[in-house]
Amino acid sequence: MLRWVAWGSCGLLMLLFVTQPISVQAQGLLGFIVIAGLIVLGQLPRRASTRYLFLTLGSVVLLRYLYWRLTNTLPPLSDPVGLGFGLVLLGAELFCAFVLAISLVINADPLNRSSLPRDDDDKLPTVDVFIPTYNEDETILAMTVAAAKGMDYPVAKLTVWLLDDGGTDQKCTDKDEARAAAARQRRTRLQALCREFGAVYLTRARNEHAKAGNLNNGLEHSQGEIVVVFDADHAPFRQFLRETVGHFARDPKLFLVQTPHVFLNPDPIEKNLRTFERMPSENEMFYGVTQRGLDKWNGSFFCGSAALLRRTALQTTRGFSGLTITEDCETAFELHAAGWSSLYVDKPLIAGLQPETFTSFIGQRSRWCQGMFQILMLKNPAVRTGLNPIQRLAYLSSMTFWFFPIPRLIFMVAPLLYIFLDVKIFVASIDETIAYTAAYVGVNMLMQSYLYGHVRWPWVSELYEYVQGVFLAKAIASVVAAPRKPTFNVTAKGLSLETDHLSELAWPFFAVFVVLLAGVGVAVARYLFEPGVTELMFVVGLWTTFNLIIAGAALGAVAERRQIDRHPRLGVNRRATLTLGGRSRPVAVDDVSAGGCAVRFDALPDEAAEIERGGSGLLAIEPCEGNPAEPPVPVTLSYVTRGGAAFRCGLAFGRLPSLHYRAIAELMYGDAAAIQRFVAGRRKPIGLVKGSLLFLKWGATEPFRALSYAMHRKPEVVSAATADDAGPEIAAVPAFDPQAFAEAVLALSPPAADARQVIDADVWRVAIARMNEPGVVATGKAA
């Protein structure tokens, strides 16, 4: 209480101070000193004390700016048009300030959780893993189910459920016979897949309440104490449960443990701007900072996948909520309101796929946006009982965040009103504009960089907001008009792009770009040649130029690059034995995808002739510590490069029997360190200057690339993992002779330390035993 009083009094004093009208000179000096102070503080080690000093210092300038905007910059009543538009712009700025203020509260002290100790198996709860699916490809599902089955957990306590909404009775009896047949075939194949993996296939009569209905169907048929949800394309790493499930025993009121979503493939913007390998993904700000911030206030919420929920908690709200199309947030909202608590483990433990095309990306975002607005309108957090104030604020923040398209578009249009129509929506002298606005922009950038620099490069937020804003504005309008109308659309993933082309949604971006370009041209012309035009035109021209750079970069974002990798790969650091051309050799596996992997090995002098493209072989993967060994995977050599004394080979898995997915899943998802290394590798702040220069480069060059694509023919979008396009069938996989294989391996020379590991007898005993199982042999023979 005393702390609250102390803080309240200090805050009130500060508020009184920042609402002091003051000379431009004093304001300019304040801005200058604050910016200098932030730069110095930014260099100091990140401690709680410097963090709060930094944020409080920056807030002074932000608040000063807001006060000035509110009291000194609105057009007079005598100019109703200017005043009207001025109020709209002010509203947009206030919204941004509101979002920033809430984010500062939520992210006051993002939680860093320490790892859980490993619990004894007998103390672990029973777990049901739900993998809801609707139309995902079998290959994707095989990987997910295999990875889920491969999780480090007592087998008796883990049940994996494939909840298929693509093979419901309703689908199987569709009036369209072709569709019905496809559904039936899907059901059959997935049932077989589950049998092979030891998972449970479950479907239902009707596709009611979409994903929430599907999950609730799973709940009805299962009994595990803990329910884990993975999207069909979200494959868990082996450590997933060990890192998370223990929290439930430690907090009886805990209903949720959420982990971050990490993607193996770039979203269309990352892909088209080629930033995936080096720039943190868009969602990392949310998972890397916001969810941790929410965790501090018991406000982290369910994101639909990669999360664990307590069955007893779900039962109190009759399962997953399905009123809105974002069942995840809605479910968490209901449970928080019912007094349950949540928790967030900031450790990448799953790897998933995200939409490849701009169109499907927009479709996904539209669903999130509409769903959040549905909750806001149908279950307003501001008035919902049971939530504590910060939870209320957190949910409001998560929902109102989705208003961003409106202010973003306002910021785009506002300066044009002055350039083209002379509507003055912002009344200030040039020295005031510099003293207040420049300081505000500077401080804002520094604060963003301080808070989010490791998860977000400069100006990238603006880019994402803009590219979504153009379409989400429409989505917002429709949900506001009819809050119950939006329906669940499954985001299309695993698509492939054969050629460079423009997204079919690209034209509005060209239109906006042309208008902004004209705006900049007119502004420059008016500033240079029109006598009555003041420095205000200069400021507005700069603003429009900034917008133009965003719009230019956005053109790059919608100019879809050809996707070379059909299957997203993950860098790993594993060892295996490759048998090729009758010779076995130890190899290092550098990366792996569902379609193949890249290996490295030292070349022998006489080897060149043996290594041929198209040759078939077997890859025996050395399992991670504690993992069971899997039979070798048939591979085809797809490329060979030689660098010095080493070969680097691409190995394609081709169309494999489902069983091999266990080995591939183990290779890919056997050790979460792989994905954690990948994520950590991108989290290096680029810095304001470098980031801004890069953004400037995109703004300047991407429009030309987009223009060149505009001249290309329209391409076909195909599914990356369909049977027709999954690479060549491996025609001549040699019949596997376990004994011969083991001998060949044992004969490997020289007997280096690595090789000794490879030929660990236990490993091969198990491997050989598995190879002798009837299914495997049958499949192998069939091949």
Next chain:
Amino acid sequence: MCSSSPLWPTTLAGLGVALLLPLQAEAQSFVGVGPVRSFVLPDSSVPSTSAEPRGERLAAPKRQSENAPALRPLPVTSTGLRFAGEWSEKLWPISLTIAQATAPATLRLSFLSAISVMPEGSRVTVFLNDVSLGSASLARADAVASRDFAVPAGLLKAGANALRLRVEQRHRVDCSPAATYELWTVLDPARSGLVLGSPEPGYGSPADIAAIPPRASGAFAIRLAAGDRLSPSMVQRAIKAVQITALAAGTLQPVVTIGADGADEPSLVLALGNGAPAPAGGARYGFATSPGTPVFSVPGRNETELDAALESWDGERQRAAAVGAKAGRQALTLQAGYVVSGFAEQIRLRETGFGGMSFAGRRFEHGVDVVMPADFLPADYDRISLDLAGSHAGGLTRDAHVLVTVNGRQAATQRLNGDKAGDLGGSRIFLPLSLMRPGHNRIAIVAEVPRPEDASCAAPAAPRLTLLDTTEINLPRVARIGRAPELAALSAGAFPFTQSNVAPILYVPQPDRETMGAALTLVARLAVAAGRPLDFTFTVEPPKADAGPVLAVSPASRLDPVMLGELGLDPKGVETAWRPLDGRKPAAAPVAPDGERLAGTCRLPSGPAPAKPGAADPAAAAGLSASLPFAGLWTSPIEPGTVPADKAVASGALALLGQGYRSADAAHTWTVVSAPDSPTLAAAAECIVHPAQWSRLAGRVAALKGEEVVIVAAGADQRFVETQTFSLPNKRLVLAGWLSLKPLAYVGVALALVLVLAFATLGLVLNTGRRQG
């Protein structure tokens, strides 16, 4: 000569009515000490109500009626008599009695124009009570010309009337905007005014005091006649009476003389006390029946009666409703400028007397006079915005622009798109509030609208600029706090003498005729500034340091050197500068030669030449510190146009007005008015109260040097004095003002608050919600 002991005489020597003696210039006390003096009224025909008159007689002054039909000069205003540039408009209030208003009248204007003015293309247009009396071409450049305008019967009203003169001038040969600086026409105040046919002015009610004509200079002269030796108690009443008179006269320049001084010019004789003639109709106060110089009499047999009469008179004055033509009443209120409240206020130009205009020249200038409250704190915690209403023609050069100056300093410029016709109201113009000052301010709108053809003077005389009377000046609510020392607060509202908690003191250590005249002149002007009579206590003894705000009027030699030191002046330097020079005559009253008279201002003769020419240069005085970047952040910058204190008098000034304090409480501020000797002091007082000088008073010390006013910045010595009842918004603005003046302090406070809030937040956040790890 002046005794320092309070030996008040018990004998009232002259109770009769007599003219004053032509006194020698030497300082002589007539406040109960020193040689006995008698007062006599101008006209012996006025019946005496008391004992035998004593003392010498003067020749009676010329009666105004002897000059009939009398020319009634124009009163002095803050705008002066000089019409400059291509377009200029000025407004005068003229108050008349019923008899004057109904008499046949002619308006006479005498003026002299610059040699560059083309008389046949230039004209003066006369509006009386907003009715045009016609136009006349301007004068030849080599002589003062007169033009008469007949005033239609019934146009003049009893009470206030408004005379508006608009002068439009063209250059003889040069059509460039720069050439418009050479265009001027000056009214000759002595030969301009209403020529009234009425033989008798018919002064009746006390309100008719306003109808008494001013001197040719525009000043309103009050000649005090208060019996013979003035007892301190009589001085006390005289102080009040001259204040009420000045307020009733509605003048900006009251000049009080005692006895016969200035008797040859129009004046009001204010007869006070036992010897005063009985007012007409047996009232307790009022005009005495007098054929010549008007006599306003407040007899009173004793102090109580006199006090009651003065009270009653002042009450009647306050209650009296303004009468006269509507335009006249407005002109009366605008005499010193548009008086603002200090709260957020929107002023349309029509409220300032501007009626809108269409302008065909090259350079247009219109000044708006705005009177800010005396306790206004100027700083940039807010800004004034100007919304121009009007339009400009197309075909202008690229130089076309609107410039706004505040008190002569450039505040904002807005370029016009001269290619095509357009609106002036395109964008709001912001003016820094720090350029304003307490009291009179001038916001000038200057529009330069040249056309390419001007180079050959071939441009047609089509309108180029229209400025509408709906143009708005938006004033923000301003911070209100008294500052001392600050002469601008004194001139604007008689601060610090208006404070309610302490009675002001008039300290005249050498109460001779001239010094007392000077003191009463200043007191009367202060009453005008305050808008009410101020309750001064008179003393010849040095008051205590914390007795209250003191107005000390004295020749420098009679002042305590310590007091001069407190003004920041070097007493020895003052003594040296003002040592009587051999053969130098004491300064005469400021009746200036023609050229200076026509300038419409007031000037003193120059004093001794400054010891070091150029020493008064403020930049030089500020030295290195001023040239450092951000120097203003650490110290108050040397205000433009000010000099260091020790240079003020040494630079050749002949009078000074300064403020300082001897007590820790700034409420007890001393205001000192001094000059080398009494006659110079009297002349200086008359000069100081001229609107042109009075409105320029600012800072800690103002020294009069010719017609220049040398200002010493108040700077760091300034203290704040509460003037308003407690109000949070005002407190906030005052703090904002202070912080605006001290940017470094502002940043310091900000950083301190940041530190405290950051650690309060840290303490709160770390102990709320879940903890790390």
